[in-house]
Amino acid sequence: MRLVPIECVKPNSIIGKTLYDSDGRVLVREGVTLSEGVISKIKNINILSIYIIDEYSSEEIEDIIKPELRQKAIITIKEAFSNINRLTVADKFSKKETVYFENIENMAENLIENILSNRNILLSLVDIRSMDNYIYSHSVNVAVISLIIGITLKLPKKQLQHLCIGALLHDVGKSFIPKEILMKEEELTPEETLILKQHSTLGYKYLSDSYNLSAHSKVIALQHHERCDGLGYPNGLTNGEINILSKIVSIANAYDELSSGRPNKKAMFPSDVLEYLMSNAGKIFDYDIVITFCKIVIPFSKGTLVELSTGDIAVVQETLPNFPLRPIVKILRSTDSNMINKEVNLIDEISTVITSIKYEL
Template sequence: MRLVPIECVKPNTLIGKTLYDIEGRILVRSGVILSEGIISKIKEINILSIYIIDEYSSEEIEDIIKPELRQKAILTMKEAFSNINRLTVADKFSKKESVYFNNIENMAEDLIENVLNNKSVLLSLVDIRSLNNYVYSHSVNVAVISLVLGTALKLSKRQLQYLCTGALLHDVGKSFISKEILMKEEELTSEETSLLQQHSNLGYKYLSDSYNLSANSKIIALQHHERPDGLGYPNGLINDEINTLSKIVSIANAYDALSTGRPNRKAMFPSDVLEYLMSNAGKIFDYDIVNTFCKIVIPFSKGTLVDLSNGDIAVVQETLPNFPLRPIVKILKSSKTETINNDINLIDEISIVIVSIRYEL
């Protein structure tokens, strides 16, 4: 099973994972053979990539959380975010408002249990996104990434609860930013960028004024764009002035955002995202936390077709802990015919690197 951009999917392809609409209803079940009509409908609802099954990637890629839990979490965030601006002043501090936050805290508990019960310590993102659902799925993904990273950092269960709740709500302030700015496809003006950056303060103020969340969760909404070098916002904090949970969410937020394609920006190549994080460790991101993150993430899932720097085409077979950019690959095409179907461990072959992902031979 491998993730392929929808524009590269051809008719008669076998879909690998079930697709859902913005309301969590099943659109296309896994195992269905895609026709031109189905592919067109998938494009219409702004799903950019889907998982397919073919001769190179027949094995299932398991999500670190259960698919039904992911859908439930996305719907929980959609309900909460969609209703925030509809609440009247009279609703403040009322049961009507608190129910949304209670649901989010309960969802955080479910996500924690799911992550802690998962035997895998490596993180491979397998969610399929519609741009129509981006804000909500992004919040859930940031929470899941943060949890896996927090677990690797050996945080207590209580700290994980604060972390997950804060990660789910880290972008709540964007509910108060105009949709024209949030959805703009062109580059933002300096004035628009300044307005967008207000979401950190707006989110923190809303959480502080509206609901009795733990301060450890609230601070994440305020600080997730702060940087160790002091060039972040809103307060230009440095190093230990930034809460540790906020540092974790900062990395999770960047990784998910850069890994996701948008209409005005293609998703970054997985190794480029990790290189970006590593090159900015100690400046934009906490050095030690980035170091831990790069040991647990899987940028190339099993079954991914890749181009190698020596001109060969290969399929990823396995990623070993601590070496995310150096997986074991199986050679599919090569000018050296004797190497075809051989496995190569890129940890040993230091002169060979993965230069790109490909979607067909």
């Protein structure tokens, strides 16, 4: 299967992954043949891309966490974030507030166990997100990416727990930012940008004044936009002053935002995202953590149709560890008939690169 923007999906396509609505209910089950009407309904609930099965890619792409666990995690975050502003002063430290944090702690434990039980530690995200649930899906993705980085760095389990809880809550301060700013499709004004930047201090203050979370988890909400060169916010910290867990979440946050897109920005090309991270290693991001991350990420999932710098169209067959931008591909269309159906390992073809993702031949 392969991920295709909803505007490129044609009637009679077969959906490869079950779609859920914003409340976690099944909308369209995998294996269903899509009619024009169903495609229109998917567009109307702001789902930008879906997985389809076709002659180019029929094999399943496995998520690193179980689909039902991902949906449960999204709903857990949504319930917590959506109710924060509704809590009264009397609710502080009460069972009403505590239950949300207990659910998040339990979810963090489930995510850790699920990922640790997965033999394949390479990162290939397969979530299908609705823009209506953007913040919640993003929080779960950042937690998953952060955990994979933490596991690769061989962090002890206690630190993984702090990391996962902090990653799930890193954007909790956005609950206090006006929705018209969070979901604005146009570029933010300088004044709106300043308001948005307050989310890190607002989130940290809320967590500090509320539930008895670990300081290691709380500080992630405060520091995930700090930069190693001291040009980040809110406190302009430099490399040695930033908590390692915050450094991990900073990279996971940037990768998910840039590769998945945001309400006011389109997704970047996968290789451009990695090049952005690598070019800013040691400046925005921790150098060693970026190098580790770039060895475990799969920017072009198996089944992705790509155009090569040779002009050939190919389908990704496999990505080898340490070489995320140089997968093995099978040529589907070429001006050289001898190349059709030939497998090419881009590690061996240094002059050939992937130039774009294609959605049809």
